[in-house]
Amino acid sequence: MLTLPNDFPATVDGLVDEAMQIEGWTTPRELRFLALLAACPTTTGAVLEIGSYRGRSTTLLARANQLVSSNAIVAVDHLLQAGAYEAFQETMRTADVEHLVEFYRMMSWELASDWDRPLRLLWIDANHSYDSTHRDLTSFAPCLADGAMVAIDDVLNRFEGSLRVFLEDILLSPHFGAAGVCGSIGWAQFHADSRDARPYHREKLKLYRKLSPLVPLVAFDCYPSGWDKLRYRLLRSRVPRRMPAFSDWMLHVCGPFSKRPGSFYGFPRDRQG
Ligand SMILES: C[S@@+](CC[C@H](N)C(=O)[O-])C[C@H]1O[C@@H](n2cnc3c(N)ncnc32)[C@H](O)[C@@H]1O
Numbered sequence: 001m002l003t004l005p006n007d008f009p010a011t012v013d014g015l016v017d018e019a020m021q022i023e024g025w026t027t028p029r030e031l032r033f034l035a036l037l038a039a040c041p042t043t044t045g046a047v048l049e050i051g052s053y054r055g056r057s058t059t060l061l062a063r064a065n066q067l068v069s070s071n072a073i074v075a076v077d078h079l080l081q082a083g084a085y086e087a088f089q090e091t092m093r094t095a096d097v098e099h100l101v102e103f104y105r106m107m108s109w110e111l112a113s114d115w116d117r118p119l120r121l122l123w124i125d126a127n128h129s130y131d132s133t134h135r136d137l138t139s140f141a142p143c144l145a146d147g148a149m150v151a152i153d154d155v156l157n158r159f160e161g162s163l164r165v166f167l168e169d170i171l172l173s174p175h176f177g178a179a180g181v182c183g184s185i186g187w188a189q190f191h192a193d194s195r196d197a198r199p200y201h202r203e204k205l206k207l208y209r210k211l212s213p214l215v216p217l218v219a220f221d222c223y224p225s226g227w228d229k230l231r232y233r234l235l236r237s238r239v240p241r242r243m244p245a246f247s248d249w250m251l252h253v254c255g256p257f258s259k260r261p262g263s264f265y266g267f268p269r270d271r272q273g
Contacts (some may be wrong), residue, residue, distance in 0.1 A: 002250040004040050005067040009246065012036070015063050021139045022091055024056030026153070028207070028241050030183035031060050036066035036246060037121050038073075042189060042254055043147035045118035047189040047225040050136050051126030051153075052077040053084075055091035061123065062100035063211045076111045077126070087233045112139035119143050128159035129221065138168055146192040147254070150176075153253065155186035155211070156236055160218045162186070163211065171208045178253045179204050181211075189253055 006012070016237045020148045038047055038061045047065050052058045065073050079085040079155045085105060092098045104111050108126055108247070122144065133152065142149070150170065155164040166186035170176045175198035179188035188204075190195040217224045217232045223231040242251075 001040065002040050002224065002254050004036075004246060004250070008039055008067070011067065011213040012039075012064075015060050018063070019056050019060040022056040022059060023054040023087075026057050030153070030185050032243055033182040033185060033187070034123065034195075035060055035064040035251065036042075037149050037187070038066045038153060040246075041068055041120055042149055043120045043145040043271060045120035045143075045145040045148060046071065046243060047121040047123070048119050048140065049073065049075040049122070049123045050077075050140075051123070052079070052088060052103070055088050055095070056124065057125060058088075058101055058103075059091065059095045059097050061121075062097045063245075066100055067213045072100050072102045074102045074104070076106060076108050078107050079105055102251055108136050109139055109185065112136075115140065115143060117143060118145040118148075120145055120148050122148065122150045124150070124162075125154070128154050128161045130161035130164050133161035133165040134169065137165055141190075144190040145260075146190070149187060150190060151185050151187040154184050154240060156184040156214075156235050158218050158223055158232065160179065160215070161223050163214060163218060167208060167215070167261075168213055171204045171211075174198075176204070179207060180244070181207070181239055182243055212234075 012032055012035045015035050016028050019031050022027060034057055047061055049061055058073070058075045061073050077087055077088070092101060119140060120139055122135060126132065126136060136149065139153070140198055152162050152166050155166045155200055170186065170188045172180060174194035175191055176188040177191050178199065179199040213235050214232060217228050
């Protein structure tokens, strides 16, 4: 049975407020969901962020992880642009989270080539091209612990790579079980034994059917315009992407009902989102 730290619903508001002071694109709803993933371990292992920019999600993940673990999170970003590394360091210093983040200034695949630690949470928010996103997922996938969570940003923000990798490598993979979208984050739980993911197949296919019509509108990295833009918006509006109630999410992922899902996808209420 999963548990959350005491007072998490109150704590999370402060974490999101703090992160929103930092430059970035991750929205409050998405930050709230990331905090849930970090503060509610579904297995043991490291938390890895690919793509930090100024440190918005880094700070939030570090603080949420600290509620349940004494280990630092790991973050990687090449931060090639002039002043980017200094700005990131300044965020870490100002937020006083330097000791909570093991940071690697390099390309994600450079880190992957030496990586051998089990992961409990893999957060991918780097280059959203198909090749890069696919590489980020597949190069760290061998280290996913049984029950680990994977979250990919911008599956609903007109990026071909994030959307296709979520559809093809996650929703169509027999090794991923519980899955959904929150804001623009596509998330799913990894199972080493694909039989554990089987009860979620129908639910994943339902989500696949909602998301896949978006692919032709963003394929070849085109940005929909005119009628296609309207069509994209209409199709996107049919994808359930609310913040789930914490307790419902926990029950769905690993709780007593996890072997017979069906109540979570398209969940009608939005008590905490
Ligand atoms: C969208 S931003 C990350 C935003 C951040 N997660 C936040 O919440 O504000 C993407 C970042 O990924 C980094 N990046 C892109 N491709 C990368 C790669 N292959 N390896 C490491 N960093 C990468 C870029 O330098 C950029 O800072």
